[in-house]
Amino acid sequence: MSEQRRTEGTPTRRRGIALENALTDAAWEVLVEQGYHGFTYEAVAARAGTSKPVLYRRWSRREDLLVATLARHWRPLDLPDTGSLRRDALVLLRKVNTERARMVVLLHIQLADYFRETGTSFSDLRDRLRIADQQSPFAALVDRAVKRGELTETPRPERVVNLPFDLMRHDMLMAMGAVPDAAIVEIVDKVWLPLLGLHHHSTQEDL
Numbered sequence: 001m002s003e004q005r006r007t008e009g010t011p012t013r014r015r016g017i018a019l020e021n022a023l024t025d026a027a028w029e030v031l032v033e034q035g036y037h038g039f040t041y042e043a044v045a046a047r048a049g050t051s052k053p054v055l056y057r058r059w060s061r062r063e064d065l066l067v068a069t070l071a072r073h074w075r076p077l078d079l080p081d082t083g084s085l086r087r088d089a090l091v092l093l094r095k096v097n098t099e100r101a102r103m104v105v106l107l108h109i110q111l112a113d114y115f116r117e118t119g120t121s122f123s124d125l126r127d128r129l130r131i132a133d134q135q136s137p138f139a140a141l142v143d144r145a146v147k148r149g150e151l152t153e154t155p156r157p158e159r160v161v162n163l164p165f166d167l168m169r170h171d172m173l174m175a176m177g178a179v180p181d182a183a184i185v186e187i188v189d190k191v192w193l194p195l196l197g198l199h200h201h202s203t204q205e206d207l
Contacts, residue, residue, distance in 0.1 A: 085145035101178040
């Protein structure tokens with residue numbers, strides 16, 4: 001059905017997951033174009049070619065619709081398993097750099113009103129999008145390194161474990177996009193590994 005033919009309340013044959021996917025796809029388009037300020041039931045319903053009650057039946061709060069929309073478009077990254085904590089961290093950060101940089105910057109800009117309105121942060125939102133009881137990617141990498149004997153089994157602050165993502169996000173926002181690979185190597189070798197009790201003197205061959 002073309003956008004020209006879509007009107008509020010237009011009946012469709014979509015049901016179940018197909019309908020929810022269509023709704024969250026429309027919601028994503030509205031969010032990208034108009035930000036959280038324009039992320040309204042009216043705008044999403046019009047874009048999806050449906051009625052507001054269809055949205056309200058599934059998501060009674062705008063915040064719930066937002067989280068559902070982001071969950072559909074913020075796909076989890078596959079965790080690398082190279083046998084080395086350093087290589088795992090580099091591979092993961094490089095994936096973030098190539099696959100997530102644009103979205104990270106976009107969400108910070110388009111969700112500025114949401115963060116102000118709710119008093120939350122990007123990190124809080126990221127935690128909400130994570131599957132219940134699922135570890136953060138870097139916590140999983142650290143646990144794996146402990147099991148391999150690369151790291152000692154000792155309590156580590158969550159802030160330290162997740163620091164690579166936070167530093168990457170900061171650099172992305174400063175650069176308004178992807179960051180140089182040298183910055184990724186520096187985050188891992190000069191900041192993160194020493195905090196974990198590991199030291200690596202990188203060479204050109206192992207970058």
